[in-house]
């Protein structure tokens with residue numbers, strides 16, 4: 174069902190709160206959806222708008238089939254407005270344009286809803302301008318602020334909104350959700366998705382980012398470990414220079430070396446990168462099982478390095494050392 178809350182997974186508390194608002198007929202003018210990025214806040218906000226607009230709302234939100242639900246889903250409902258940053262931030266002009274639109278008469282008899290996402294990217298001036306609308310919203314207008322970091326919003330804005338809190342999901346649920354996404358579940362091996370889910374901090378959105386990042390990286394590392402190529406080593410090391418999250422950066426080489434280590438000791442089961450198995454088997458012959466075990470432990474300790482570590486030097490030392498001795 175398009176737009177129904179059934180599409181929002183693992184956020185039962187937030188959804189129950191939103192349904193209570195709808196049932197009571199007393200929907201706040203300002204709502205603040207907050208929590209980690211990529212865990213369903215915006216999806217829930219749009220589902221909430223659908224339930225607000227729907228003429229035949231059910232227990233799980235908008236019906237998804239009435240005219241208002243369909244027009245909203247197509248992105249052209251006249252009573253639905255959206256404010257997002259064009260570049261880095263939401264600017265005061267963006268808020269002024271919104272206020273101008275809200276000052277005009279609504280086209281439809283439905284309530285009006287504005288989703289501002291990510292609201293924590295409003296400049297101070299934009300937030301101050303929005304405050305006026307939050308204090309005196311036009312009748313029948315609801316402002317839905319979606320924020321990944323509530324602390325970045327001015328307290329005056331936060332205090333004007335009813336808060337709807339979203340929590341990180343369990344890794345198992347992240348894995349299940351990502352597996353069900355077309356282009357992800359049918360593309361990556363199950364164990365690779367599981368690994369990304371474990372690194373995602375409970376966010377399906379972030380798990381997808383991890384998968385995309387790791388995609389080319391796995392093949393690249395098989396090549397790097399298969400033959401010494403100083404230019405390739407220097408180039409991969411340079412790409413680590415500004416890396417923020419080391420555990421994410423190490424994920425691809427770690428999964429590759431783990432598999433090779435298993436293959437080199439004769440194990441065939443439990444290989445994560447099934448799709449690369451032939452290339453992994455060729456690489457396995459380059460070292461003894463003990464040598465691969467050492468490489469695996471070296472990568473593990475890299476993943477635990479503090480953020481200020483000299484990442485570029487670390488990767489160079491690892492790869493030149495790896496090719497230098499058995």
Ligand SMILES: [Zn+2]
Nearest residue numbers: 227236239242
């Ligand atoms: Zn409907």
